[in-house]
Amino acid sequence: MDAIRWEGNTLFLLDQTKLPVEEVWLSYTDYRPVIDAIRTMVVRGAPAIGVTAAYAYCLAALEGADLKEAKAALAASRPTAVNLFWALERMEKQAAACGGNPETLIAEAIAIHQEDVAMCRAMGHHGAAVVPDHARILTHCNAGALATGGYGTALGVIRAAHEQGKVDMVYADETRPLLQGARLTAYELVTDHIPATLIADNMAASLMAKGQIDLVVVGCDRMAANGDFANKIGTYSVAVNAHHHGVPFYVALPCSTIDLSIPDGSGIPIEEREADEVRTLYGVQTAPRTVEVYNPAFDVTPHSLVTGIITEKGVIYPPFRENLQKLFG
Numbered sequence: 001m002d003a004i005r006w007e008g009n010t011l012f013l014l015d016q017t018k019l020p021v022e023e024v025w026l027s028y029t030d031y032r033p034v035i036d037a038i039r040t041m042v043v044r045g046a047p048a049i050g051v052t053a054a055y056a057y058c059l060a061a062l063e064g065a066d067l068k069e070a071k072a073a074l075a076a077s078r079p080t081a082v083n084l085f086w087a088l089e090r091m092e093k094q095a096a097a098c099g100g101n102p103e104t105l106i107a108e109a110i111a112i113h114q115e116d117v118a119m120c121r122a123m124g125h126h127g128a129a130v131v132p133d134h135a136r137i138l139t140h141c142n143a144g145a146l147a148t149g150g151y152g153t154a155l156g157v158i159r160a161a162h163e164q165g166k167v168d169m170v171y172a173d174e175t176r177p178l179l180q181g182a183r184l185t186a187y188e189l190v191t192d193h194i195p196a197t198l199i200a201d202n203m204a205a206s207l208m209a210k211g212q213i214d215l216v217v218v219g220c221d222r223m224a225a226n227g228d229f230a231n232k233i234g235t236y237s238v239a240v241n242a243h244h245h246g247v248p249f250y251v252a253l254p255c256s257t258i259d260l261s262i263p264d265g266s267g268i269p270i271e272e273r274e275a276d277e278v279r280t281l282y283g284v285q286t287a288p289r290t291v292e293v294y295n296p297a298f299d300v301t302p303h304s305l306v307t308g309i310i311t312e313k314g315v316i317y318p319p320f321r322e323n324l325q326k327l328f329g
């Protein structure tokens with residue numbers, strides 16, 4: 001399963017706002033509409049946003065556009081996922097080295113894409129080792145093939161553990177307000193024949209209280225140097241509930257999502273999104289049109305609630321600040 005393709009100097013994105021009802025692929029030969037595609041979440045998920053931005057940068061090079069302008073416009077699409085900025089920095093560095101040669105830049109973007117899938121598979125391999133037999137796993141939002149270059153981070157761990165016969169059930173939080181869990185994670189799990197149960201976000205704690213969750217694994221949009229991390233809104237409450245019930249809580253991410261320049265979670269920029277995302281549910285009004293709304297797309301989970309950090313280089317345990325530094329040599 002994939003959400004991003006590059007064929008014939010054209011970027012193709014699976015329109016994730018239409019899933020799971022319709023599988024619609026959109027094509028782009030101009031980088032400018034890709035900015036809206038990221039902002040409106042046609043494509044979403046930290047690694048997927050980075051891969052998409054890398055290809056969009058190539059579209060700018062192919063048309064001979066101002067690459068600094070293109071990079072700045074793409075970087076302004078969403079503020080939290082650090083992969084967006086990491087990928088654009090890497091493309092800009094390659095552009096300086098190759099004089100903006102489109103073919104060289106396309107090769108770099110393809111490398112970023114392929115490396116991401118390889119990192120997800122490595123994460124899956126390392127993460128599966130922490131999954132017990134007959135595991136009942138809870139996950140939040142979508143950190144799967146649709147959020148990455150392919151295979152997934154949190155869902156990569158789940159896929160690898162399932163391949164080893166260790167997964168009895170995956171509980172997927174629907175993840176309001178945009179329902180990435182219901183629409184995307186459930187879609188991935190059902191498509192891959194992985195046992196799945198969809199729950200409303202407010203049901204997770206009672207499942208833990210009944211002893212029906214053995215482990216939580218979630219994705220990440222940006223991690224600070226001490227292991228505090230930003231992920232989809234609602235992740236923090238899952239972590240608090242897991243801590244209260246003694247349920248191991250893991251976060252899976254590629255090293256490109258770790259931002260050592262930010263000492264702790266208070267420095268992670270949190271995207272605020274449009275109020276109508278909460279006042280409506282896929283176009284159906286579910287609240288008064290004039291009611292005030294609080295709609296942060298992410299929240300920050302403190303490292304103190306994290307059991308382990310699953311990366312492509314292995315699983316990191318506390319003390320996180322020191323061990324994350326070691327990860328980067």
Ligand SMILES: CSC[C@H]1O[C@H](OP(=O)(O)O)[C@H](O)[C@@H]1O
Pocket residue numbers: 044045046047140141142143144147148153154180218219220221230231232233297
């Ligand atoms: C593998 S990163 C996925 C990460 O991104 C999601 O946010 P969004 O759907 O708004 O891009 C969510 O936080 C996932 O955990």
